[in-house]
Amino acid sequence: MTTVAAAPVKPAKPATMAQALNRALRDAMTADPGVHVLGEDVGALGGVFRITDGLTREFGEDRCTDTPLAEAGILGTAVGMAMYGLRPVVEMQFDAFAHPAFEQLVSHVSRMRNRTAGRMPLPLTVRIPYGGGIGGVEHHSDSSEAYYMATPGLHVVTPATVADAYGLLRQAIASDDPVVFLEPKRLYWSKDTWDPERPAEVEPIGRAVVRRTGTSATLVTYGPSLPVCMEAAEAARAEGWDLEVIDLRSLVPFDDETVCASVRRTGRAVVVHESPGFGGPGGEIAARITERCFHHLEAPVLRVAGLDIPYPPPMLERHHLPGVDRVLDAVARLQWEG
Amino acid sequence: MTVTEQQGGYRPSPPPAWQPRTDPAPLLPDAEPYRVLGTEAAEGVDPALLRRLHAELVRGRRYNVQATALTKQGRLAVYPSSTGQEACEVAAALVLEDRDWLFPSYRDTLAVVARGVDPVETLTLLRGDWHHGYDPHAHRVAPLSTPLATQLPHAVGLAHAARLKGDDVVALAMIGDGGTSEGDFHEALNFAAVWQAPVVFLVQNNGFAISVPLAKQTAAPSLAHKAVGYGMPGRLVDGNDAAAVHEVLADAVRRAREGGGPTLVEAVTYRIDAHTNADDATRYRGDAEVEAWRAHDPVRLMERELTARGLLDDAALDAVRQEAEEMAADLRARMNQDARPDPMSLFDHVYAETTTQLREQREMLRAELAAEQDGPEGRDGRTAQEGDRR
Numbered sequence: 001m002t003t004v005a006a007a008p009v010k011p012a013k014p015a016t017m018a019q020a021l022n023r024a025l026r027d028a029m030t031a032d033p034g035v036h037v038l039g040e041d042v043g044a045l046g047g048v049f050r051i052t053d054g055l056t057r058e059f060g061e062d063r064c065t066d067t068p069l070a071e072a073g074i075l076g077t078a079v080g081m082a083m084y085g086l087r088p089v090v091e092m093q094f095d096a097f098a099h100p101a102f103e104q105l106v107s108h109v110s111r112m113r114n115r116t117a118g119r120m121p122l123p124l125t126v127r128i129p130y131g132g133g134i135g136g137v138e139h140h141s142d143s144s145e146a147y148y149m150a151t152p153g154l155h156v157v158t159p160a161t162v163a164d165a166y167g168l169l170r171q172a173i174a175s176d177d178p179v180v181f182l183e184p185k186r187l188y189w190s191k192d193t194w195d196p197e198r199p200a201e202v203e204p205i206g207r208a209v210v211r212r213t214g215t216s217a218t219l220v221t222y223g224p225s226l227p228v229c230m231e232a233a234e235a236a237r238a239e240g241w242d243l244e245v246i247d248l249r250s251l252v253p254f255d256d257e258t259v260c261a262s263v264r265r266t267g268r269a270v271v272v273h274e275s276p277g278f279g280g281p282g283g284e285i286a287a288r289i290t291e292r293c294f295h296h297l298e299a300p301v302l303r304v305a306g307l308d309i310p311y312p313p314p315m316l317e318r319h320h321l322p323g324v325d326r327v328l329d330a331v332a333r334l335q336w337e338g
Numbered sequence: 339m340t341v342t343e344q345q346g347g348y349r350p351s352p353p354p355a356w357q358p359r360t361d362p363a364p365l366l367p368d369a370e371p372y373r374v375l376g377t378e379a380a381e382g383v384d385p386a387l388l389r390r391l392h393a394e395l396v397r398g399r400r401y402n403v404q405a406t407a408l409t410k411q412g413r414l415a416v417y418p419s420s421t422g423q424e425a426c427e428v429a430a431a432l433v434l435e436d437r438d439w440l441f442p443s444y445r446d447t448l449a450v451v452a453r454g455v456d457p458v459e460t461l462t463l464l465r466g467d468w469h470h471g472y473d474p475h476a477h478r479v480a481p482l483s484t485p486l487a488t489q490l491p492h493a494v495g496l497a498h499a500a501r502l503k504g505d506d507v508v509a510l511a512m513i514g515d516g517g518t519s520e521g522d523f524h525e526a527l528n529f530a531a532v533w534q535a536p537v538v539f540l541v542q543n544n545g546f547a548i549s550v551p552l553a554k555q556t557a558a559p560s561l562a563h564k565a566v567g568y569g570m571p572g573r574l575v576d577g578n579d580a581a582a583v584h585e586v587l588a589d590a591v592r593r594a595r596e597g598g599g600p601t602l603v604e605a606v607t608y609r610i611d612a613h614t615n616a617d618d619a620t621r622y623r624g625d626a627e628v629e630a631w632r633a634h635d636p637v638r639l640m641e642r643e644l645t646a647r648g649l650l651d652d653a654a655l656d657a658v659r660q661e662a663e664e665m666a667a668d669l670r671a672r673m674n675q676d677a678r679p680d681p682m683s684l685f686d687h688v689y690a691e692t693t694t695q696l697r698e699q700r701e702m703l704r705a706e707l708a709a710e711q712d713g714p715e716g717r718d719g720r721t722a723q724e725g726d727r728r
Contacts, residue, residue, distance in 0.1 A: 036502075062502050068532055073491050073525030080495020083480065084503070088495075100521075107485045108492070115469040115481050118687040153688055176690045206693070253693040 012195035017165045018188040021051045023196045024169035025089065029059050032087060035173060037064040038074060039091030048093055049129055049188055071101040075126065079108055082122045089173055095130040096139035102147070109178045110153030125172045125179045131224040131274050133186035133321055135314040142311055143275030148180045149251050149284070156251040157205055158182040160226035162192035164249060167202030175205065184224035208255035210262065214244035217268035217334055220259055220285055222248040225272045225322060232327040241331055251281060259285070260292045267298040268334040272322050277305030299335035360569045367562035367574040371606045374581035375643045383581050385649050391428060391580040392640045392650065393658045398424035398448050399637050400662035404669055405447070405461065409615040413673045415466040418445040422610030425580035425636035426542045428452050430510055433587040439478045441493040441511040443486065449512060450479050458672045467677035486517040490526030490539065497535040508594045510538045510587070516547025518561050527602065531568040536594035538587060539602045542577060544609035549622040565602035577605030578636040681707060
């Protein structure tokens with residue numbers, strides 16, 4: 001009997017979300033010569049968060065380009081590059097620094113496919129580090145996803161795990177639609193077991209994932225608030241609550257099916273996010289749940305969101321960000337007595 | 339006196355990192371707008387080109403008149419006329435090769451038509467049955483841009499991409515004087531110069547941004563001078579002299595194609611009509627000014643030149659006018675047919691794949707349309723009035 005020795009399998013090591021994103025860019029650029037990265041400081045420096053580290057060295061300045069410091073110009077030229085058949089990936093240095101590019105995003109990127117009756121789709125990805133919790137001063141911690149969600153024609157995607165960071169970014173770059181890819185900068189250095197040589201397949205853009213199953217209530221969240229909700233769910237066990245946690249992954253398209261299937265089972269829901277609550281994603285999500293699952297609800301859908309204030313100074317930001325206690329307080333208010 | 343000087347070690351010098359970057363002198367525009375017609379330079383122009391420009395100018399003027407008439411007949415929702423600016427519109431289209439790209443603004447439908455796009459497809463935006471009726475890739479013409487100057491960075495990016503791919507493609511982007519105040523104008527010119535992208539920026543300085551005159555728009559010596567700040571040449575040209583505009587643009591296109599980088603061209607012209615049919619120009623300008631510009635009309639300037647040199651006889655002129663009439667008649671006939679855009683197409687091109695949410699809304703609209711077809715009784719037997727009350 002002949003035995004074939006199996007190749008020794010190296011155990012996967014922990015990797016950070018930043019490393020997974022960097023690897024996704026590298027792999028996408030290797031797989032498709034039309035993928036071009038452009039942004040501020042993405043070249044020699046490798047980006048202020050090092051997400052583009054080594055790309056210029058490996059692919060040259062024409063593939064990973066330091067641009068002039070002008071976000072509308074960066075995105076506007078990326079539009080022209082996409083018109084000519086390239087697949088640009090734009091890096092906006094910080095959330096609030098993406099705002100100068102808002103007109104290009106809203107007036108052109110989101111609607112070029114529509115304006116031209118499908119003749120000129122724009123396959124481009126806009127990467128934006130977003131959210132707080134890193135001690136950033138003033139304009140370095142915004143969560144602007146509500147603006148992007150309110151713009152038809154854009155996909156709005158945000159990973160919360162290392163595997164998703166890689167998988168969703170590869171999907172975003174491969175998509176024939178423009179994708180606003182929101183990277184929770186607080187999680188850049190979060191680690192998980194992940195094998196860059198055999199990256200796990202992840203669910204497609206547009207699908208939410210149940211990260212923790214439970215029966216008492218559903219926490220609906222995404223991006224930087226996922227770890228908060230997971231921690232809250234663990235803590236809730238002491239109170240006798242078995243919480244289900246849904247990671248939306250994609251705000252647009254929105255996965256009504258997964259969210260509603262969960263809420264119909266549990267009968268209670270809390271939506272958790274960092275961006276301000278008023279006019280925020282949570283309002284839309286709560287409304288969608290209520291419209292679809294009203295007769296299954298035991299309590300109103302609650303929101304735990306950032307305060308309705310401009311992003312606070314770093315020494316006060318912990319009071320602004322939804323934390324475990326605020327999530328548990330909301331769960332406690334889900335009319336358990338009845 | 340500083341300590342260094344006392345010690346005798348002080349030598350005045352520029353700051354350490356400073357060095358002269360670019361000599362501004364060659365980038366500066368001429369003191370006066372460059373002209374060809376009626377000057378000695380005209381004799382050097384190929385008569386065939388002059389005749390071609392003339393025929394396009396006559397067609398262009400007729401197109402402007404016809405499109406304006408279509409607004410009065412309710413066939414166009416709005417028309418921003420380029421009457422008086424035909425020389426710029428026509429020359430911009432004619433200087434480009436097939437493989438080049440044109441990036442027009444909303445006032446540049448004539449340039450789009452002169453490039454060979456079907457006028458009915460070009461006017462779709464202004465008729466209102468869809469945003470853009472033509473295939474941008476078919477004639478290498480980007481969608482007409484309504485938000486001012488926002489298409490300029492697109493032109494830069496496309497030209498840059500073409501160069502990266504090794505294609506000798508040039509992009510020509512059109513903008514008005516008002517648009518030069520927009521941030522995207524600045525960013526596009528800056529990117530183009532830094533990247534040495536093969537782009538030509540054509541500013542039609544027609545005197546007004548709707549009602550606001552240029553003096554309230556800029557304090558620059560001229561719009562062409564703005565080029566110097568970006569490190570690219572600025573050219574100033576008589577925008578009603580089709581031969582001059584053609585020559586200046588052709589030079590800029592050649593320069594871009596040969597790797598010489600971008601050029602900013604300011605064409606000094608005048609918007610003879612109001613901003614659109616919905617505007618009242620008498621509120622902000624006088625007749626005398628308009629009449630002075632009518633005397634400098636681009637079609638007449640060209641006809642004077644051709645006639646003086648015996649390049650245009652009555653028969654040739656009639657033939658050109660006849661051809662323009664036929665174009666106008668065809669446009670009129672086709673625009674007089676009712677456009678019937680399909681409401682269900684509203685959901686077709688929002689995303690590559692229609693989302694669940696849009697599929698739900700599509701079904702809602704389908705039901706509404708079916709109910710409309712069923713007549714005033716409505717689908718469940720209620721009258722429309724009852725339905726409204728509920």
